[in-house]
Amino acid sequence: MSDFILELRGLRKVYGHVVAVDEIWLSLAKGEFLTLLGPSGSGKTTTLLMVAGLASPTEGEMMLDGKPLNPLPPYKRSIGMVFQNYSLFPHMKVAKNVAFPLEMRGESKREIKRKVADVLRLVGLPDYGDRYPGQLSGGQQQRIALARAMVFEPRLLLMDEPLGALDKKLREQMQIEIMRLHKKTGMSVIYVTHDQEEALVMSDRVAVFNHGRIVQSGPPEDLYENPNSQFVAGFLGESNFLPGTVTGVEDQFCRLDGAVSPLRARRDATLKQGDPAVVVVRPEHVQLIEPQESQRDAENCLRGIVSEVIYLGRSRKYVIRLEGAEEIRSLQQLQADGVRTFSVGDAVAMKWNAQRALALPGRDAQDGP
Amino acid sequence: MGSLNGWTWVRAAICVLLTIFMVAPLAIIVVISFSSAPFLRFPPPGFSLQWYRSFFGNPVWLKTLSISVQVMIPAALGATTLGTMSAVGIARGRLPGASLIAGLLMAPFVVPVIITAAAIFGMFRAWNLYGTLLGLMIAHTVLTLPFVMATTLAAMRMVKPELEDAALTLGATHWSAFWRVTFPLILPAVLTGLLFSLVISFDELIVSLFISSPSVRPITVQMWSDIRGSVDPTIAAIATVLFSFSLFVMLIDHLYRRSSAKRALTSESS
16 A cells, blocks of 8 residues: 555546646645646646546546546545535535535435534534525635535545635635645645645645646745746746856856846756756845945846836835846845835846856746647 | 606507507407307306306317317426436537537427428328327427427526536436436426426417317317307307416416525525
8 A cells, every 4th residue: 555645647638639638647645735736728627627537537547545546437436526616506505515425425314414513613614504505605605615525534635726716815714724624634635726825825735737747846845946947937936037048067056147147046957058047036035235235247236227116015026127128026025124115217236145046947938838 | 858758658558558459359258258148249248157067068178178188298298308308418418419409309499380280290190190199299299399498408508517527526426416416406497398388288279280180189179170160159268268277387387486586596696
């Protein structure tokens, strides 16, 4: 027996001529919260539907608890699923909705009553059993949908953009709620979203999808600090991209000739001298200073003019136009005393620590073919 | 303000005239059915129930009424079953020619009734179904099926396939997903289709004229041949009975729809 609850081995799904999912290899540990993150049409929902049994793979194998999953129809998989639009049965009261999977499993009336009451308490809606789904708010409906997908203690819980239809504030509440339930029950969860913030907040591990493939997977911090491609760097959080050519390599770092300044950055292992590269710097690592404090031609030091200031409450975001056409974004925390503020039109200089910059191969890129 | 008032008056007048035009013949028939005169005369000189007595006392009328009922019930049930099945298949199945099949099943809606009648007449002669109860049932099933299919198909398109998917992941087989989730949601439409089929079959004349024989004859055909001979107010009494039946069925449908609409309103306002 493996420690993995679910293993996907070379999963592929082709619709006509369109490859929706291309060679997905993925394992999920028991109790793990894995998020599939990617833009719409990147194959994450199709992958989820194949695991649920609502779409059949063109190629590849799926194992649940070490047993082949492919031949089982959805109703024999014991995998719970939460849909974006709740998919509660409108003609059944809440209690009846939640009892549905238990009734399908032929459990006794007493057991059903007890489990329904327990799970409704767990999702914080113990007194709502007698209402119809249409009488509940969106957030409440999604809690009931969650209760219904959990009540039969599935081996695995799938969630397909479950918070997509809710407003921002409610979404943040529900994120915490789902994390609480995950901790409390120890469920194994696969969560699909296109919201990178949601993925970073909730997951033990994130798999980033693009064009039907997993381009990178790992713990959120890892993906955020060490993206392996411009796509991941741009999709997870905000990034500045500075193109350049590698002029020298030294152990973990490399030097680059950029359009605006000599650059130094941590390097991707594959980069060699003469390679085209792109340096990724997060806006929160770009420090703004007065132009006279900077030295011309110092490493990782640029000059420019503030073209936009965005006030964000606790922080302030600057858009700075460089001498070329490029723009750099910088995020400055405001709580600290003595932080200088700049206005539109001010001349500024920027610098950052080479440890905070990452050089990735490629010039244009964004995403592969 | 004045012109608006004038316009309102014109509109009201048109509505009243239209209502009178549509309701008056029915009202007159109902009134005449209680007439004491032996002719179709309006206004009647006095009140009497003699024509109802003559209707319910006449074995010919009773027999044809019973034929109508014997045809109506299996035809409506058959059309409802087949129509619902086709609607579900067309809405959910991945048949290549689904819209063509839907079009063919809807044909009796579009093709002039007289053509359908002549076609059925020709086929039934060849198949020895002419003048039989079974023949009438089959013909009425074909005629009423489009009504069931139209209402049920519209309802099926309102039920999100995702609900069935959800049921499957929760442990329901396709069979129980249909009966526990989809069917209850389309039931109001199915029942409306059933009621319409009953009324349409009961009122049907043209196709019945072609394929009924003197021994197997629905009441509408008997009325038709009776009107062409001697006309007495018995016809009005029968018409009133048929009319009351239709009205009753429509009333049930209306009440049912109102109660299910109320439920839908509370369960879909998200």
